[in-house]
Amino acid sequence: MAERSTARFIDEYIAEFPPEVRAVLEQVRALIHATAPEAVETISYAMPTFDLRGKHLVYFAAFAHHIGFYPTGSGTAAFKDEITSYKSAKGSIQFPLDQPMPTDLIRRIVEFRVSEVERKTAK
Secondary structure (H helix, E strand, O other): OOOOOOOOOHHHHHHOOOHHHHHHHHHHHHHHHHHOOOOEEEEEOOEEEEEEOOEEEEEEEEOOOEEEEEOHHHHHHHOOOOOOOOEEEOOEEEEEOOOOOOHHHHHHHHHHHHHHHHHHHHO
């Protein structure tokens, strides 16, 4: 996708991509739903986003060669030893489209973020 998405819903966002990328986006979306069933879908920063208790849980987005996964700075920091084989920065991880999505890692990062949001909103 060459330009920023104007999608208002995740379905619209996913529809902007070729079938093979749509399949990966749907896989990531389903995994987040299964891991955080109370999270609500939205679009933020022109990316599919899941919110929990009014807080952004995780974002994801498709690019030419990777899926960007954005579990906030704490989400990447907590898994820094496990994401060394991926390009990453504070708050972001790039999962190459030519490799299987690391579903177990994504699930554990989402679980971490759920527990973090639950702790913060319980105060």
